[in-house]
Amino acid sequence: MVDTNILLVDDDQDTCASMSDIFLDLGCSVDMAYDGPGALELSEGHQYRLALLDYNMPGMNGLELCRRLKNFQPSVVVALITAFSSIATTGAAAEAGVRCSLLKPVNFSVLMPLVEEVVNGSVNTIPVEIGHGDVSQRNAGVAPYQERRE
Numbered sequence: 001m002v003d004t005n006i007l008l009v010d011d012d013q014d015t016c017a018s019m020s021d022i023f024l025d026l027g028c029s030v031d032m033a034y035d036g037p038g039a040l041e042l043s044e045g046h047q048y049r050l051a052l053l054d055y056n057m058p059g060m061n062g063l064e065l066c067r068r069l070k071n072f073q074p075s076v077v078v079a080l081i082t083a084f085s086s087i088a089t090t091g092a093a094a095e096a097g098v099r100c101s102l103l104k105p106v107n108f109s110v111l112m113p114l115v116e117e118v119v120n121g122s123v124n125t126i127p128v129e130i131g132h133g134d135v136s137q138r139n140a141g142v143a144p145y146q147e148r149r150e
Contacts, residue, residue, distance in 0.1 A: 009039040010054035036060030055082035066096040
């Protein structure tokens with residue numbers, strides 16, 4: 001796999017370590033942070049192609065982190081990892097610039113198509129459009145912001 005810089009952010013250090021091991025085995029470069037401020041600090045010195053952000057973290061949730069990260073790395077593809085889901089979260093995530101949502105525990109067979117699109121440079125970054133109570137995106141290879149399940 002082509003070198004891909006990935007930012008993993010989760011307050012559960014075991015989750016970060018497990019996911020990091022898998023990505024490292026695939027040849028990716030991985031940085032880990034356990035909270036939003038730590039992730040922002042890391043991102044000041046590194047350009048990421050993919051950011052996997054836990055939604056529910058103390059101090060700064062994944063949506064706020066996404067908004068801040070996108071301010072200075074607008075091309076980063078963000079996936080939200082969450083055990084929680086609701087229509088309100090879906091709309092807020094789309095507005096924040098989240099590409100898709102993955103439910104915990106993360107199933108790598110669901111995540112890997114997104115990673116492959118990031119590596120190949122084929123992820124469409126047309127802004128998410130919100131209308132009529134749903135979230136959609138035009139011309140996207142990976143399903144636009146949606147909950148991804150098996």
